[in-house]
Amino acid sequence: MPLDISNALFFIIPPILIWLFNQYGCVVSQGVHLVWVLLFFVGVGSAYFHATLSLFGQLLDELAILWVIMAAFSMWFPRRLLPPRFQHNRNWFHLAVFFMGLSCSILACIKPVVNAFALMFFGIPSSAVLFAEVRRCDDNRAVRLGVRCTFIFVLAVLCWLNDILFCDVWVALNFPYLHCGWHIFIFLSSYTACVLFAYFYAKAEFPEQIPTLRFWPRDDWELGVPYVMLKRRGSVSHMKINNYSSKSSEMF
Template sequence: MFDSMDSIKNEMERWFQYETGHAWCESAYKYQTLPFVAEFFNSITNLPIIVLPLINVMMLKRYINEVNWMIILPHLLLTTNGIASTYYHSTLNLFGQIVDELSLVWIINIFLVAFFPVMKWYPDRFKQNIVQIRWAIVGATVFISALCFMKPSVNALALMCFSIPSALVIYYEGVMSSDMPEATTYSWRVFVLWGMASGCWCADRFLCDVWLYLGTPYLHAAFHLLSSLAAYYVFVMFSLLDISRRAHEHKFVAHVKYFPYETKRNVFNFPYITLIELGQRKD
């Protein structure tokens, strides 16, 4: 009995101990900026991942409350992922790594649960079975989550592979939305941003010696920034599609504005949605 308890204790210590998870290239300079943070820049670049989805949620608060509460779920999961990733890169422990990776698995699948009904590639003849399909997706997500514990070292590679069909679906939904030019534009931006982010991820993972020689082992931090922008565009794009394709269910019209410049042609602008009730004059 005592041997069993000691074994459990040792296993728990391994999960929560510093540096028991996968380290990224920046770990060559670990603890240099702050003595209790292993990968400083990989940690702080999670801030946009935490904040940006909450901005979109605040903009859509009334729509979420009155029409489709499910779209809040992937937003909150992305914020959770940002918090988990901050913890992971600060400690490099196995628990943080697993939570970071599991939250990504759930984001992708719960995104489908929330937005399936308004996707073009989802056949109309199956719309009456949406509840069963949603539960099937949740069941598959639980199964995939269990697999993440078997060999954590391959989880990140598997997730990157999983992102390829996800990016293709996003691109398809954008180009099939000719009635909404913003969706087409954002799908292209997502495609480019995610391509750049994936390049940074692969370069950091497989060419670390090169970046250490150059003194710039920060490509995983660049991956965080680029992927957070891509994710934000995904959420804005599908929020627009959801509002437009559920128009018969509500009284809202989505109007896109930009910050800090009021023009969509500036690639450095952040789009955000304002909701206008039918019958109200648009500013």
């Protein structure tokens, strides 16, 4: 039961992010919503796996995570770091990443251990790129969010390692909840990383929109849910932006 409760954030936060990223999806890329939907399915797969402890549940859980990484990797990988062939036509990069993900998924169904290597193969470079983007960023709010993301990720890894290596010790101490902590912290760090990637991509590819990091429900409370808001230069006032957001909401 605790494990089911610990997956609750996977069902609560993605719909909020879809709502908050309405404007971003209309102006920058509708693909951002795919990432939030895939995070929702990570929660579905995780809940199913821990309820059944079946091989199918394990594959559902791990493949959902893989496709979240692939979608984010494909959509937000910095153009300047792409091979020259992909820099002028990102669609080819999308296609290449899709076929890599498809190949890994097929191999994982044949030999499930492959998925762990696939997650490391794409997860580690993605983390390194995010770290590099935060380091070169001059936005203090983004830097603080990057520090928060890193801190939460470290907590997630510590929970996972303690649960794997010292499970008997924690059970003897009547505290068998570290895997719950892993679920909560890894979700918080994962969606925060996706928000940062979305921000850095918009800042590089759509600088005229003046991407800014905001927090919901209150912008002055940085422990809230982060999202990216776009503000046009020049004649577009805050009132027009709010009207645009309202029209975007009606489209979904």
